[in-house]
Amino acid sequence: MTQSTGSTRTTRARQVGVDIQETEENRAVVEAIEADNADCAVRHMPGLVRITSPTRIVVNRESVEQRLGREWETHEFQLAIVSYFGHIAEWDDDQILIQWDH
Amino acid sequence: MAAPRKLSMKQRYAALTRDLDWDLSYVDEDKAYPYTSFEGIKIHDWSKWEDPFRLTIDAYMKYQAEKDKRLYAVLDSFAQGQGHLQLTDPSYLNAMKLFLQGVTPLEYQAHRNFAYLARFLNGPGPRFAALCQSQDELRHAQTEIHTLSNYNKYYQGMHSWQHQHDRVWYLSVPKSYFDDAVTAGPFEFLIAIGFSFEYLLTNLLFVPFMSGASFNGDLPTMTFGFSAQSDESRHMTLGLEAIKFMLEQDPDNVPIVQAWIDKWFWRGYRLLALVSQMLDYMLPRKVMSWKEAFELYFEEQMLGGLFPDLAYYGITPPRHVEHAIAEKEVLSHQVYWTLYQFSFAAGFTTTIPSEDAQKWLAEQYPQTFEKLYKPLWGKAAAVVDNGGRYFYQGLPQLCQVCQVPMLFTEPGDPTTICQRHTEFEGERYDFCSDGCQWIFEREPEKYVQAWLPVHQIYQGNCGGPTVPDVLAWYKLQPGDNGEIAGNLEQTAWETWHATSSAEEQAPAPVAGN
Numbered sequence: 281m282t283q284s285t286g287s288t289r290t291t292r293a294r295q296v297g298v299d300i301q302e303t304e305e306n307r308a309v310v311e312a313i314e315a316d317n318a319d320c321a322v323r324h325m326p327g328l329v330r331i332t333s334p335t336r337i338v339v340n341r342e343s344v345e346q347r348l349g350r351e352w353e354t355h356e357f358q359l360a361i362v363s364y365f366g367h368i369a370e371w372d373d374d375q376i377l378i379q380w381d382h
Numbered sequence: 383m384a385a386p387r388k389l390s391m392k393q394r395y396a397a398l399t400r401d402l403d404w405d406l407s408y409v410d411e412d413k414a415y416p417y418t419s420f421e422g423i424k425i426h427d428w429s430k431w432e433d434p435f436r437l438t439i440d441a442y443m444k445y446q447a448e449k450d451k452r453l454y455a456v457l458d459s460f461a462q463g464q465g466h467l468q469l470t471d472p473s474y475l476n477a478m479k480l481f482l483q484g485v486t487p488l489e490y491q492a493h494r495n496f497a498y499l500a501r502f503l504n505g506p507g508p509r510f511a512a513l514c515q516s517q518d519e520l521r522h523a524q525t526e527i528h529t530l531s532n533y534n535k536y537y538q539g540m541h542s543w544q545h546q547h548d549r550v551w552y553l554s555v556p557k558s559y560f561d562d563a564v565t566a567g568p569f570e571f572l573i574a575i576g577f578s579f580e581y582l583l584t585n586l587l588f589v590p591f592m593s594g595a596s597f598n599g600d601l602p603t604m605t606f607g608f609s610a611q612s613d614e615s616r617h618m619t620l621g622l623e624a625i626k627f628m629l630e631q632d633p634d635n636v637p638i639v640q641a642w643i644d645k646w647f648w649r650g651y652r653l654l655a656l657v658s659q660m661l662d663y664m665l666p667r668k669v670m671s672w673k674e675a676f677e678l679y680f681e682e683q684m685l686g687g688l689f690p691d692l693a694y695y696g697i698t699p700p701r702h703v704e705h706a707i708a709e710k711e712v713l714s715h716q717v718y719w720t721l722y723q724f725s726f727a728a729g730f731t732t733t734i735p736s737e738d739a740q741k742w743l744a745e746q747y748p749q750t751f752e753k754l755y756k757p758l759w760g761k762a763a764a765v766v767d768n769g770g771r772y773f774y775q776g777l778p779q780l781c782q783v784c785q786v787p788m789l790f791t792e793p794g795d796p797t798t799i800c801q802r803h804t805e806f807e808g809e810r811y812d813f814c815s816d817g818c819q820w821i822f823e824r825e826p827e828k829y830v831q832a833w834l835p836v837h838q839i840y841q842g843n844c845g846g847p848t849v850p851d852v853l854a855w856y857k858l859q860p861g862d863n864g865e866i867a868g869n870l871e872q873t874a875w876e877t878w879h880a881t882s883s884a885e886e887q888a889p890a891p892v893a894g895n
Contacts, residue, residue, distance in 0.1 A: 327592065328593075363618070366687065371436055
């Protein structure tokens with residue numbers, strides 16, 4: 281590994297997060313994320329919902345579909361997402377996974 | 383017979399970006415893609431590029447169309463429902479004027495350069511990602527123009543933004559930033575815009591603007607902002623993918639990429655000086671302070687999250703980042719105080735922050751506002767009490783690199799203006815900071831060509847020798863510029879609200895009647 285700038289940040293948990301537009305449909309998405317990510321925190325800001333986690337955030341298609349009562353493809357998440365931080369480690373038909381790589 | 387099985391996302395993406403591609407046989411690869419070697423970046427295997435979104439053309443079209451439908455539904459209801467009267471205050475629109483004049487033309491520039499990448503990157507994966515981004519950027523430019531055109535019918539300052547982007551002094555800050563990026567090679571552009579701007583700094587630009595819109599009754603801007611941001615997440619991914627791809631392809635790429643991160647962090651950070659004052663001063667209802675936004679979006683997410691990840695490749699946090707951190711206490715105040723004095727020559731208006739606003743600023747900046755900046759507003763208020771308005775009668779020295787007036791102070795000393803200079807081929811060049819000086823000294827041949835608005839005025843290239851000549855050349859119209867109190871917009875606003883609350887009431891009397 282290489283040098284870091286030696287700031288005090290190394291002790292802090294490395295959060296990942298995603299910002300989601302506050303809409304009627306996205307409520308189901310937010311609820312699904314809350315249910316599937318026990319360690320996540322949810323904060324409401326003007327117009328958006330911000331979800332952060334000290335480990336990873338997973339969005340499961342099945343969980344969203346259960347709450348939405350209809351089919352939902354993971355591509356639809358593009359209509360919900362405003363911003364994120366972390367790395368999109370996986371995005372397939374069943375799951376979206378945000379975490380840091382290294 | 384069983385129905386043919388639908389391909390999975392992974393298979394569809396592979397089919398689009400791998401199966402549809404072919405090896406060139408009539409032309410050498412170097413001739414087909416002539417721009418991907420001169421920057422020194424070594425790529426051994428373009429197929430290693432992965433788009434985590436696994437976007438394909440059908441999905442792209444479907445969801446982009448849905449995004450546009452949602453936006454235009456909001457624009458219709460806004461126009462039908464007299465939405466322009468719902469703002470907290472017309473002065474809020476100064477933030478949107480700055481956005482339209484400064485940012486929208488950048489979207490168009492981004493559209494053009496990503497179209498170039500969509501043709502000239504060697505790998506089909508990055509070419510397709512660049513193609514999508516190119517179309518996104520065009521959509522952003524169009525939807526921003528369309529959204530804000532609803533305000534242009536009623537308010538000043540939005541009529542000549544394209545013209546002004548190329549001419550007006552403070553707009554040379556965003557313009558020169560993007561000119562710098564599009565005149566770099568394709569890899570540097572990916573770091574400059576894809577990574578530094580879209581990933582590292584975008585949240586500091588967009589989220590404050592959009593939350594500000596949401597907080598100040600500007601529904602259409604909030605909607606286009608979120609609509610654009612949903613694309614932006616894809617752009618962030620492209621930026622992050624680009625940097626990881628370069629770093630993984632060859633260890634020789636690491637120092638080149640590091641230098642670009644160092645350069646483009648500081649370039650982007652200086653551009654955001656305009657956003658800092660927007661957050662702290664231009665919004666009638668405040669969302670969060672610049673300091674808080676910087677801590678949240680940059681220090682926590684980027685320095686705390688991203689850079690430890692990139693350390694794996696040998697990448698360190700950007701050079702001069704400690705100056706940006708130290709400046710968070712003073713930045714917005716210094717910028718707005720300067721804009722206050724020069725708004726007679728701007729496409730927006732300024733005023734002394736209200737008592738409530740000053741109280742908020744003192745709470746947000748307990749170490750600096752009351753001590754250093756409140757007294758300045760006291761002086762400005764005394765001038766107003768005596769029937770005047772303080773405008774600075776002279777032209778400022780601009781930084782040769784970021785083109786912001788040299789208003790920033792020495793690191794750790796908020797009362798001494800920071801001035802740096804370098805001699806190059808017998809000429810002296812001035813800089814606002816160590817960061818800008820360092821950028822110049824890496825590529826002096828590039829930055830000596832800068833079109834500095836103040837120099838151009840003195841050289842007689844901006845309409846004439848007097849202030850009215852220059853303002854006419856900027857196409858500024860009455861009500862676009864100067865002081866907020868008592869200007870056209872404010873009086874029109876008062877009239878509209880007076881008549882809408884009591885329809886029978888006669889039009890508001892003209893002063894002096």
